[in-house]
Amino acid sequence: QVQLVQSGAEVKKPGASVKVSCKASGYTFTSYGISWVRQAPGQGLEWMGWISAYNGNTNYAQKLQGRVTMTTDTSTSTAYMELRSLRSDDTAVYYCARDRGLPPYNWFDPWGQGTLVTVSS
C-alpha cells in the first residue's frame, strides 16, 4: 500500500536548522509530487510548499521563502524539507503528503505520520 514514513521528533534551538525526511513506498515515486504541511499546537493546517519528484521543480509559500528548501532523492524515494533560522513559532508537527490531481495545484493523499519539531532555548 502507499505509505509515507517520516523521521523522528526533533528539538532545536532558535536560529538552528532542521531537516525532516519522508520515505515513500508502494508507488512510483517520480510520478507524484510531495507537499509539506505544518500544524502548530492546537492550530489548523498550513501548506508550506511543493516539490515535483519528477524534475525537482519547487514552489514555496511566500511567508517561508528564503528559509525553506525541499529536495528529493529518487534513488531512495525520499523527500526532504529543511527549515532554517528556526523561531519559536516554527514549533509544529510537520507532515509530508503525496500530491494528487494536476500539478502543481493539488489535494493530498496519503499523509505521513507527522514529525514534531520543537524550537526552544
Next chain:
Amino acid sequence: EIVMTQSPATLSVSPGERATLSCRASQSVSSNLAWYQQKPGQAPRLLIYGASTRATGIPARFSGSGSGTEFTLTISSLQSEDFAVYYCQQYNNWPTFGGGTKVEIK
C-alpha cells in the same frame, strides 16, 4: 491567497444524527475543493476531492457538494468514529485550508 472560512467552529451532534459542515472561499475555486478528517494525534485523512468525489474506502455516509465559493460536507448518520476535526482545502491555486470544524458528541 484564497482564504477559506469554515463554519461552525464547533458542531455538537448526537450519534445517528446528521451533520452539515460549511466551507466558503474568498473567491471562486470552481470544484477544486477537498475535505479531510483529523483525529487527535493523527495525520489528516482525505475524505472528498473535486468537491463531491469520495476518496477510496470512504463510507457513503460522507458526501460533499457545492461549487464556486460555497461548499458543504454532510455526514448522514454520525458514527462514534466520526467525531473529529474536519478541514476543507482549495487547490484552484496554491493550496489553502480552512480553520476547521470540530464535530463533538452532544
